[in-house]
Amino acid sequence: MCTYSTEKLDLAQSSGKGPEGWFPLRTATVYYDHPVHAPDEHTVNIDFLNPERGPGARVAVELSLDSARALLAALRTTVERAARH
């Protein structure tokens, strides 16, 4: 499968740490496609990007479907908890 399907979102007030240290994040892309490194045929991939700083300004993860579901649940729990703060 090679769906090319990609969700893209803008990020604000957010930062990531890449090979050259911390940098502000501007966008993220989320997609289910072939990984570069993870040992599976397809993974949920997230690229956190700052296009102004070039292609190397990227924090990338490739998550198995189970790992992505666990992350999603953790994010939901954390975001809901944060809303009550």
Added chain:
Amino acid sequence: MQHDAILAETIGIRGHADDEIEAYTARPMDGGSRGGMIVIHHMPGYDAATKEITRRFATMGYHAICPNLYMREAPGADPDDAAATARAQGGVPDERFVGDAAGAARWLRSLPTANGRVGAIGFCSGGRQAVLAGMEVDIQAAVDCYGAFVVGTPPEGFPLQVSPLADRIGDLQAPLLGLFGNEDSYPSPDHVDELEKLLQEHGKTYEFHRYDDAGHAFFSVDRPAYRVAAAVDGWEKIRDFLARHLATPGA
């Protein structure tokens, strides 16, 4: 005795809009007269695996060149960073790809040992682009390895600049070899059937081979999708197809 020497190197060629773009080339060092192959990289980019395929075509006796289709978005970047950037920006526009492929064909024909015949092979997103090259670039053979959206409709909200080619199959000039996995979803066996029907309706020269126990990217030796039987047979089919269509006339 044959020495099997090849030269592999990165060069600059003129692509779309006369832009200078990076390309990886591999070519036999023997003399003679030979055809050329344009290798179109897959969506993960101009990577080590694609360069290895480019060298393989040189060992098969062809001049081979792989243009870096992501160079404008990401000059000098790691292939995975370049692919992520290209994806975030919507992918490679067809018009630009065609210009880059035409530049690669010009470069191949400029070699002193070129016989003037050129083919193109593409994997994954490059499979669709190989079909597109067969419509818009002067090539004599096109090889589509599991290219999605030659036919079929991209999903809603689809961010990439890719449109199906179904209504343009009549424009295909080059003979087409298609290699597909029956467990693939994009393209699915139904998509492959639809493409085959269109090729028949338009009287095009083509041959398709479909493999059981193989899905998308079965040629990828460094991925779990690799399927030995399909890949070995697929390379034989490629060798045979190119020998028929890129051989030096009268040789």
